């Protein structure tokens with residue numbers, strides 16, 4: 001018997017895994033696998049923990065949820081009820097935000113390589129555009145002079161869990177460098193834009209406060225220069241998302257007390273010192289709000305032992321959760337019906353996709369796994385479902401949410417017929 005250390009909302013009930021009070025085995029039996037299970041409570045807790053830390057140190061705060069982490073409409077609604085704003089990166093995300101009940105004033109658009117018809121859509125729906133280039137700004141101003149403009153700056157400091165997820169620094173495609181940002185504000189001011197924001201987003205999965213500290217200093221110094229040279233008053237200063245969540249056993253939680261003392265407190269004093277008024281301090285967490293609020297359940301189909309390896313074949317592959325394949329990410333995995341058993345064997349946990357990169361975990365220590373066991377892949381709520389695909393013509397998984405003491409289906413499992421919906425089959429001759 002082993003006693004594992006669990007984070008909320010996970011628990012061990014006599015060797016069986018509970019998620020937010022529900023037996024995951026029963027959920028898998030009721031809804032089948034692969035299955036994403038979400039916890040309403042954990043989403044709210046994550047939001048409130050972050051929001052209270054910010055508001056306790058600085059009165060004007062906005063938390064923008066970065067929609068791309070998890071676009072489930074019920075997730076969006078829950079965050080809306082907490083007072084969240086949204087950060088979106090495509091017209092589709094704006095559409096999802098509006099459809100779930102957010103007003104346009106609560107939605108920010110931070111795109112890159114944006115089309116003219118997309119800009120027209122944003123102007124038409126009154127969404128604030130956070131421009132990523134002078135070209136985008138010029139094209140936006142040709143369509144209409146919007147009441148608010150924000151510029152995404154590159155503070156020349158990047159960070160993140162994988163090179164694909166570092167979104168600032170000298171080689172980054174994102175944002176404008178200081179000189180170009182000053183020019184962009186001058187262009188907008190000349191075009192009679194009246195209200196302004198400034199923005200950065202340096203990367204994703206950041207567990208250390210240090211890169212933010214440097215980047216926020218740089219962002220504020222750029223804001224000061226724009227304020228002095230161009231005469232811009234900032235309504236908001238957005239320091240982006242990227243707040244990390246521990247995945248590896250050796251990772252520690254992001255230290256929120258340190259975040260407040262090293263970022264929020266200095267932000268407040270610098271804003272005052274630079275005469276920047278009372279702008280909103282905005283943050284844009286995606287992962288932080290939803291990552292550990294969801295797990296992926298997957299059933300064991302096969303156990304295969306070769307001369308060099310032991311493989312556990314499950315029914316979720318990189319079609320269902322791509323992070324391990326795409327970024328080499330580590331996700332903790334539990335054998336949900338054997339959580340009290342000690343890890344005895346080393347396995348590769350592999351999916352049903354016909355590519356050798358299709359593995360949820362490599363060389364992972366687990367209790368002895370048998371066919372019919374149920375695995376729980378933890379921290380699956382961010383960039384899990386939202387990056388899933390129909391590759392190998394496998395319909396996408398279902399999503400169930402634990403809310404108000406009930407299990408509720410919030411996305412039905414796709415069916416075979418969903419594989420054909422947009423195809424227009426022509427005759428074969």
Ligand SMILES: *Cc1c(COP(=O)(O)O)cnc(C)c1O
Pocket residue numbers: 066068069087089110201203204205240241242243284285286287288382
């Ligand atoms: C993806 C993204 C975020 C959220 O990143 P997380 O690492 O999930 O917090 C925030 N802002 C922008 C502009 C993004 O593109």
